[in-house]
Amino acid sequence: MTASWAQTETREPKQAPTPLLDISDLHVHFPVPSGAFGHQTLRAVDGVSLTVAPGETLGLVGESGSGKSTVARAVARIEPVTSGEIRVAGSTVSGRKFDEKELRRTAQMIFQDPRGSLNPRHTIYQAVREPLDIHRVRAPGERSARVDELLRLVGLNPAMRDRYPGSLSGGQLQRVAIARALAVEPKLLLCDEPVSSLDVSVQAQVVNLLAGLQSEFGVAYLFIAHDLAVVRHLSHRIAVMYLGSVVETAPTSELFSHPRHPYTRALIDAVPDTTPAGARDQIVLKGDIPSPLNVPSGCRFRTRCPWARERCATEAPQLRETDGAGLVACHFAEEIAEGTLAQRTA
Structure with a gap:
């Protein structure tokens, strides 16, 4: 089945004087046991520098094992940073001390497996409401209506709010995950292969949804994918990674031509x-x-x-x-x- 894209022309990048995300000489290394007492170093990310402007999509591509997902997880501080600097909205988040709550308000992550990212014991309403309560977004009396608004934004019927993740399809679950990420009104979404586990027709729907949300709210994306057709459709610029390093960056149209x-x-x-x-x-x-x-x-x-x-x-x-x-x-x-x-x- 061929994906149906709502937008087929190359997207023009939005220029900004100050990057929203600024990664400088990032290294993420992991010790791996070797022998009885020694260890080897796995160089997952080895000297990566990237920027993402407000409202921009930077596509990050490369084969499995190139380090793409580790970059996103380091920005979200899911993985520890060995060295280098990461700045999100002007704040350094790569050191040992950083404001985790501020980071979560500014940058949210969307994972490849939406089923694994949602608590199966929580209803859809509870999943989307939780970040509103944690970060005190909107007045308490307004949060229930905000959940319904978020579900509508991602193309879901608010009547689904009392259902559990196990009763939803993969595409519906990824929409719930996007609604949950949008709840805190972030400036940046870290999208780690968000459509790779979905059917081709559903992939197109989710990518078109992300493009529409960006146009409406100006949110920026670090978008990781294997599928170059997806990256080409959504990205203003593309960075190509190989074995932990960036080997090329260019505007999308330039890189493909x-x-x-x-x-x-x-x-x-x-x-x-x-x-x-x-x-x-x-x-x-x-x-x-x-x-x-x-x-x-x-x-x-x-x-x-x-x-x-x-x-x-x-x-x-x-x-x-x-x-x-x-x-x-x-x-x-x-x-x-x-x-x-x-x-x-x-």
Whole structure:
């Protein structure tokens, strides 16, 4: 079944002088036991810097194991931050001491599995009302009506308020989760694969709902997804992650029409109808993403890159500007784009 998008044109980014979310050199490492007394370090996120402006959607894409979800969970302080800085609405939340209540009012998370994110013993009314009571949003006498208003906003009938999560479909549950997140009137939603567990037709409905809510309330999204069609529809800009690092960022239209990094090109080429006809040879990814316990030296993508050279094994490329509108971490981005660097034959 083909998804039906209410909006098909590329979304134009909204400019803002101060980022709502500002991530600088974020590292999230986990110790993993190794042997009798030692341990290895799993580098889930390794030096990520990103920004999201008010009212903007930044799409974050990459294969499983690239660290996308860990970035969102670090922003929400579900995962501990090893080093680096995270600022949300001007407040630093990456240190040991931060105002958790302020963070929850400003940034809310929507998880991949809505069934697992809702208490099965609470009714829909209780689930949506709880954050209103915790954060004292609206007067007590107004909160019941606010629950009904929130349910209507996400396309649900308020008559469902007395039902339990077990009686709802996956799409309905994700709408409840969105209503619950909106209850505290956040400025930022951290959307961690929010439609990947839903049927294709339901995915389109939920994504169109998120786009409409953004237009109406100006909420910003950090939107994580595997499906590039979803990301393309909803995002103003896209950041591509590979093995814990960002390898490219660009406005959505620029990234799809002129991808600079070989990994970005491979992701786009893997999706039907996203590569411009006759524009370039397609890239097929071979092998699996390496383990974050054993990150390759130099360029992390070199073990799967058809253009890798000796320099790629010894020198890690830094994010830099090219002739495009974004940033790319590739030593040979210009040569690859111009077709002057030959692919490896073996």
